[in-house]
Amino acid sequence: EVLLVESGGGFVQPGGSLRLSCAASGFALSDYWMHWVRQAPGKGLEWVSYVNNDGSGTVYAASVRGRFTVSRDNAKNTVFLQMNSLRAEDTAVYYCVRSTDYFDSWGQGNVVTVSS
Amino acid sequence: DIVMTQSPDSLAVSLGERATINCKSSQPVLYSPNNKNRITWYQQKPGQSPKVLIYWASTREAGVPDRFSGSGSGTDFTLTISSLQAEDVAVYYCHQYYSSPYTFGQGTKLEIK
Numbered sequence: 001e002v003l004l005v006e007s008g009g010g011f012v013q014p015g016g017s018l019r020l021s022c023a024a025s026g027f028a029l030s031d032y033w034m035h036w037v038r039q040a041p042g043k044g045l046e047w048v049s050y051v052n053n054d055g056s057g058t059v060y061a062a063s064v065r066g067r068f069t070v071s072r073d074n075a076k077n078t079v080f081l082q083m084n085s086l087r088a089e090d091t092a093v094y095y096c097v098r099s100t101d102y103f104d105s106w107g108q109g110n111v112v113t114v115s116s
Numbered sequence: 117d118i119v120m121t122q123s124p125d126s127l128a129v130s131l132g133e134r135a136t137i138n139c140k141s142s143q144p145v146l147y148s149p150n151n152k153n154r155i156t157w158y159q160q161k162p163g164q165s166p167k168v169l170i171y172w173a174s175t176r177e178a179g180v181p182d183r184f185s186g187s188g189s190g191t192d193f194t195l196t197i198s199s200l201q202a203e204d205v206a207v208y209y210c211h212q213y214y215s216s217p218y219t220f221g222q223g224t225k226l227e228i229k
Binding site for chain 1: 171
């Protein structure tokens with residue numbers, strides 16, 4: 001069974017940092033691109049970033065570019081999202097997502113709250 | 117960026133009746149190698165992660181009831197629920213995985229009339 005479990009979220013003040021982790025199991029992480037998607041309270045889905053199979057390629061949404069960094073450790077079956085210079089508008093549930101021809105498996109989500 | 121626009125924003129349908137949700141992309145999302153549109157439909161219930169219903173615009177995900185179907189071409193796509201069940205109450209999203217940023221529609225809230 002494919003399982004994606006996010007962790008590392010929580011409460012942080014504006015300007016602070018958090019590092020999200022996504023532990024993958026049930027499949028070979030190195031075979032897949034991985035994404036982060038977020039959902040602000042009561043709002044829709046927003047794609048944030050992806051990292052390719054070996055971590056050599058990353059792309060970011062304009063809203064987080066220069067502040068967020070995605071990475072992966074295939075040997076540890078884990079994907080990361082380092083979030084710096086956090087803003088109130090980054091408050092959301094963050095989902096770790098696997099993609100094949102589509103976004104086929106989603107984690108349960110991890111809440112990040114940015115507030116003073 | 118490709119803008120995905122869903123209509124309507126909300127929809128109330130009687131049990132057993134048909135529900136239709138539309139999604140329009142601001143540019144074509146046709147994947148040339150297989151001549152299929154890179155559109156996915158998701159269902160999201162409160163407090164849950166999105167669940168895949170349809171991918172490649174019209175391919176039903178394994179385990180999804182056959183009352184759910186997807187269609188469309190060019191820039192216009194449709195999700196149809198042929199006979200609404202109580203458990204179908206949810207928010208539905210379309211999504212393009214053709215070019216980054218991989219944008220979503222704003223969502224359509226489906227309720228029982």
